[in-house]
Amino acid sequence: MTEKKIKKPRGKARVLEGKCVACGERCASACPVDCITLNDAGELLAVDQDKCIGCIKCIKVCAVDALEMFYTPEELELLKLWEAQKGSATEELDPEEQALREKLAQYKGVWVFIEQTAGEVAKVSWELLGTGRELADTLKVELTAVIIGHAIDRLRAETYGYGADTAIVMDNAVYANYRTEPFTDALCHLIDKHKPEIILMGATGQGRDLAGSVATVVETGLTADCTGLAIDDHGNLAQTRPAFGGNIMATIMCDKYRPQMATVRPHVMKAAEYEKGRRGQVIRESFAPTEESVLVKVLEVIMNKSGADQVDVAAAEIIVSGGRGMMGKDNFAILQELADELGAVVGSSRSAVDAGWMPLGHQVGQTGKTVRPMIYIACGISGAIQHLVGMQDSDVVIAINRDPEAPIFEVATYGIVGDLFQVVPELTKYIRGLKKQNSSGSPQAAA
Numbered sequence: 001m002t003e004k005k006i007k008k009p010r011g012k013a014r015v016l017e018g019k020c021v022a023c024g025e026r027c028a029s030a031c032p033v034d035c036i037t038l039n040d041a042g043e044l045l046a047v048d049q050d051k052c053i054g055c056i057k058c059i060k061v062c063a064v065d066a067l068e069m070f071y072t073p074e075e076l077e078l079l080k081l082w083e084a085q086k087g088s089a090t091e092e093l094d095p096e097e098q099a100l101r102e103k104l105a106q107y108k109g110v111w112v113f114i115e116q117t118a119g120e121v122a123k124v125s126w127e128l129l130g131t132g133r134e135l136a137d138t139l140k141v142e143l144t145a146v147i148i149g150h151a152i153d154r155l156r157a158e159t160y161g162y163g164a165d166t167a168i169v170m171d172n173a174v175y176a177n178y179r180t181e182p183f184t185d186a187l188c189h190l191i192d193k194h195k196p197e198i199i200l201m202g203a204t205g206q207g208r209d210l211a212g213s214v215a216t217v218v219e220t221g222l223t224a225d226c227t228g229l230a231i232d233d234h235g236n237l238a239q240t241r242p243a244f245g246g247n248i249m250a251t252i253m254c255d256k257y258r259p260q261m262a263t264v265r266p267h268v269m270k271a272a273e274y275e276k277g278r279r280g281q282v283i284r285e286s287f288a289p290t291e292e293s294v295l296v297k298v299l300e301v302i303m304n305k306s307g308a309d310q311v312d313v314a315a316a317e318i319i320v321s322g323g324r325g326m327m328g329k330d331n332f333a334i335l336q337e338l339a340d341e342l343g344a345v346v347g348s349s350r351s352a353v354d355a356g357w358m359p360l361g362h363q364v365g366q367t368g369k370t371v372r373p374m375i376y377i378a379c380g381i382s383g384a385i386q387h388l389v390g391m392q393d394s395d396v397v398i399a400i401n402r403d404p405e406a407p408i409f410e411v412a413t414y415g416i417v418g419d420l421f422q423v424v425p426e427l428t429k430y431i432r433g434l435k436k437q438n439s440s441g442s443p444q445a446a447a
């Protein structure tokens with residue numbers, strides 16, 4: 001004979017006095033049966049016990065535990081029996097929660113969109129495969145690289161080498177150049193068919209465009225410019241990014257919709273070590289709109305010209321950056337001299353860009369480039385949070401500032417308190433001397 005299943009008693013919510021902080025009627029808004037009374041100041045007064053259905057929604061939304069569940073002595077007895085019986089039995093959920101869990105359970109796997117232009121992969125995609133690998137390992141699911149383009153099959157092997165288990169390849173002439181419409185249709189088709197739980201893309205021009213478009217069509221959340229990604233205790237993606245002008249770091253969750261989508265700027269994450277010969281599976285997808293159905297046409301592709309203003313600060317291994325402390329455009333020449341000796345590029349803070357001393361492409365920080373060089377030399381830069389978020393992951397930070405209290409020293413590996421107009425030329429001279437010494441082999445040659 002099977003044991004009769006005991007139903008969990010629902011109980012009623014009741015107010016715990018002195019705890020409510022009048023947060024803005026969140027409990028009353030969450031209540032489906034309108035049984036919560038608030039006073040004029042928005043503080044909790046009472047829960048109508050005749051109306052309450054014990055759904056615990058008000059308790060779930062209250063951040064200060066101003067409500068609790070109350071059970072009659074009979075219900076308490078039943079609760080004890082129910083808990084004893086529960087044992088290995090599955091948790092009883094309200095139908096809404098059950099439906100949500102069933103919906104989310106259909107989505108599995110971590111995807112990284114492999115951004116490429118004319119078969120050249122954006123480095124950020126390899127960085128995202130590194131992060132994707134960690135997330136997939138935590139979730140114990142597969143990591144998939146999504147490659148959409150034309151004549152791109154050879155990229156598969158690279159994606160495996162950077163950590164992908166599977167590559168989904170959509171190869172068609174219609175995808176030869178990036179266009180929002182066909183790429184959105186393609187990715188939405190794949191999402192609908194394979195149901196990934198996480199999709200990562202580079203926060204590049206292409207990635208930002210595609211991610212926003214896809215998230216809108218599949219009706220899910222998107223967190224842009226993440227600086228940290230992790231899996232929380234419930235298996236959801238915790239997406240951390242600067243908020244409120246970079247003054248706080250916010251962790252954003254998308255726990256009721258799938259896929260969870262995030263973009264990450266280049267150089268924020270670290271690519272995994274490339275494993276030559278690593279193998280994976282391939283899924284070839286033939287879905288493709290006809291060229292005639294795509295309204296936007298690419299007439300010509302004009303690549304970035306190289307030149308003084310086209311320096312790629314984001315890809316540099318060594319950066320010598322200047323801020324407002326440089327006092328003028330011409331003074332950047334001393335940074336260029338040091339950079340030339342080191343094989344570095346010159347970067348800048350936003351103040352220097354706003355003052356017209358440096359072109360925008362050189363700006364490092366929240367609204368500029370995110371950099372991750374081996375050495376970052378900050379000259380006359382105070383270290384505002386919006387600057388730090390763009391360079392704090394540099395391997396070595398050398399700060400030169402005459403103010404010993406400057407926040408830049410908090411992230412510096414080496415700090416030089418002094419006048420940059422003395423320190424920088426001395427450094428340049430010293431490095432020149434070292435180089436001369438190395439080439440001549442004479443120790444006296446060094447300064």
Ligand SMILES: Cc1cc2nc3c(=O)[nH]c(=O)nc-3n(C[C@H](O)[C@H](O)[C@H](O)COP(=O)(O)OP(=O)(O)OC[C@H]3O[C@@H](n4cnc5c(N)ncnc54)[C@H](O)[C@@H]3O)c2cc1C
Nearest residue numbers: 323324325349350365366367368380381382386387402420
């Ligand atoms: C939404 C938003 C986005 C932003 N995005 C960015 C961004 O992407 N990048 C960015 O950099 N900023 C950004 N900012 C601006 C940021 O808040 C700071 O204003 C800016 O970084 C300050 O630049 P700075 O350090 O060059 O200038 P300051 O803060 O004025 O610092 C100059 C420093 O130079 C030092 N100094 C002066 N003379 C000398 C000398 N002779 N020798 C040695 N040291 C000297 C001073 O002690 C001082 O510490 C943003 C701000 C906002 C609100």
